[in-house]
Each structure stands twice: as C-alpha cells, then as structure tokens.
Amino acid sequence: DAMVIQNPRYQVTQFGKPVTLSCSQTLNHNVMYWYQQKSSQAPKLLFHYYDKDFNNEADTPDNFQSRRPNTSFCFLDIRSPGLGDAAMYLCATSDRGRFTQYFGPGTRLTVL
Amino acid sequence: AQSVSQHNHHVILSEAASLELGCNYSYGGTVNLFWYVQYPGQHLQLLLKYFSGDPLVKGIKGFEAEFIKSKFSFNLRKPSVQWSDTAEYFCAVSTTSGTYKYIFGTGTRLKVLA
Numbered sequence: 001d002a003m004v005i006q007n008p009r010y011q012v013t014q015f016g017k018p019v020t021l022s023c024s025q026t027l028n029h030n031v032m033y034w035y036q037q038k039s040s041q042a043p044k045l046l047f048h049y050y051d052k053d054f055n056n057e058a059d060t061p062d063n064f065q066s067r068r069p070n071t072s073f074c075f076l077d078i079r080s081p082g083l084g085d086a087a088m089y090l091c092a093t094s095d096r097g098r099f100t101q102y103f104g105p106g107t108r109l110t111v112l
Numbered sequence: 113a114q115s116v117s118q119h120n121h122h123v124i125l126s127e128a129a130s131l132e133l134g135c136n137y138s139y140g141g142t143v144n145l146f147w148y149v150q151y152p153g154q155h156l157q158l159l160l161k162y163f164s165g166d167p168l169v170k171g172i173k174g175f176e177a178e179f180i181k182s183k184f185s186f187n188l189r190k191p192s193v194q195w196s197d198t199a200e201y202f203c204a205v206s207t208t209s210g211t212y213k214y215i216f217g218t219g220t221r222l223k224v225l226a
Contacts, residue, residue: 031212042202042216043156050212090156099144099163099206101214103156 003027004104006091012110013081021076021107023091032074033101034066035090043090049074050096078109086111114139116205118217125193126225133188133220135203145186146204146214147177156202162186173197195226 004025013019023032030051035043047056049068063085065077078085088108092101117136125131137143147159160171167179177188186203203217 033213040219040221042218043214045213048213092156094212096212099212100146100158100161101204102158103148105155 004091004093004102006089006104006107008107009105010108010110012112013078014112015083016080019078019081019109021078021089021109023074023076023104024072025091025093025102025104026072027093027095027102028071029093029095029102030071031094031096032068033090033092033094034064034074034076035092036085037088037090037106046076081109081111083111085109114205114207114215116203116215116217118201118203118220120220121218122221122223124223124225127195128192129224131188131190131193131197131222133201133203133222135186135188135217137184137186137203137205137215139184139205139207141207144206145177145179146206147171147175147186147188148202148204149199150202150219151199159188159201193222193224195224198222198224 007022033048034046037043046060063079067075088106090106091104094101115138119134145162148156149159150156159175160169162169162179170176175190179186201220204214206214
C-alpha cells in the first residue's frame with residue numbers, strides 16, 4: 001500500500017545532541033510537511049517542501065532544519081535539542097491540486 | 113489571521129449516544145475543510161473532507177459533516193457512537209489557493225463509555 005513512513009517511531013536523545021528524523025513516501029506526492037505536535041495540542045506546521053522549494057514557517061526556530069534529497073525522502077534535523085523540543089513529529093504529504101494531506105505515524109522524540 | 117476553533121475540548125458520551133463536534137473557522141475566502149481522527153497511539157487519519165458541492169459530506173465509519181458557509185462552520189456528526197470511536201478529532205482548514213497549508217483546530221478528545 002502506498003503510504004508515509006517515519007523512522008524511527010521513537011527517538012531518545014540528549015540535551016544538545018543533534019538528531020535526525022526521517023520520512024519517506026510511496027505516494028509520489030510533490031508536497032511534504034513536517035509538523036510538531038505536543039500533548040493535547042494541534043499539530044503545528046514547522047515547514048513544507050513544494051518539490052524542492054523549501055517553505056519555512058515564520059515562527060519555526062532556527063534549531064530546526066530540513067532536507068529533501070529527492071521526491072521520496074524528507075529529513076528533519078534538530079541541531080541542538082532542548083527539553084522543550086520533546087514532542088511527536090509528524091510528516092505528511094499532499095499532491096498539488098488535491099490538498100488532502102496524508103500523515104505518517106509520527107516519531108516521538110524524548111530529550112533527556 | 114486565519115484560525116480554526118473547536119469549542120469542545122473534551123466530550124464524554126455513552127455508547128449509542130449521538131455526537132456533534134463543533135468546528136468554526138475564520139477566513140473570508142474559499143476553503144477546503146477536513147476532519148481527521150487520531151486513535152490512541154495511531155497516526156492522523158482522514159475522516160472526511162469538503163471541497164465543493166453538496167455541503168453535507170459523508171465519511172468513513174458512519175461520520176458526516178455539514179458545511180454551513182454563513183456560519184463558517186463544519187460540524188462533525190455521528191448518530192450513534194461506539195466505544196471504538198474513542199479518539200481525538202481535529203478539524204483542519206486550507207485555503208484553495210497558494211500555500212497548501214492546513215490550519216488545525218486544537219482538537220476534541222472524545223471518550224465513549226461502554
């Protein structure tokens with residue numbers, strides 16, 4: 001089945017230690033999104049790629065960066081995780097013109 | 113700025129009760145509207161969506177929603193809930209041009225008692 005895959009599902013890192021989360025998709029969608037979701041809150045968009053064009057949200061901290069080496073893969077890099085960055089990170093995709101977003105299972109990040 | 117409000121943060125119902133979850137948005141232009149469900153430990157799944165046409169849309173698992181343009185609302189309904197509907201429900205809005213971004217509501221946590 002076509003889907004959005006996120007690895008790892010659970011990630012533990014230490015305060016200040018860089019971490020990379022990955023997302024891959026078999027839907028061949030040209031838009032990919034990264035969201036941060038904290039407990040009992042709505043997903044908060046960090047950035048999205050339209051093809052290779054990167055679009056950062058104005059309030060996304062500089063600590064968060066992203067790479068999209070090809071259509072299928074997108075990475076979220078957290079350069080120096082703080083305790084406040086502990087959250088679920090969701091990847092989603094959409095096909096331009098259809099607007100519906102399809103979500104992966106998320107990666108739960110714990111910062112010690 | 114665009115925003116989405118879900119006024120019911122926590123809802124507790126008994127099985128077979130009827131459900132209505134409110135969703136209101138603020139945006140003057142044309143919108144696409146979505147309801148997603150997040151079961152415990154699972155990913156966000158699309159329940160239903162509205163792009164245009166009949167304002168009453170039917171989704172999976174017996175859910176439906178009605179778009180009332182004059183009220184900027186897109187309320188989710190189910191005539192008879194089941195224990196397995198226990199989940200968090202998110203309303204989302206996107207505009208029909210440009211940015212491909214969702215604005216999510218804060219979610220409604222539904223608990224259905226067996």
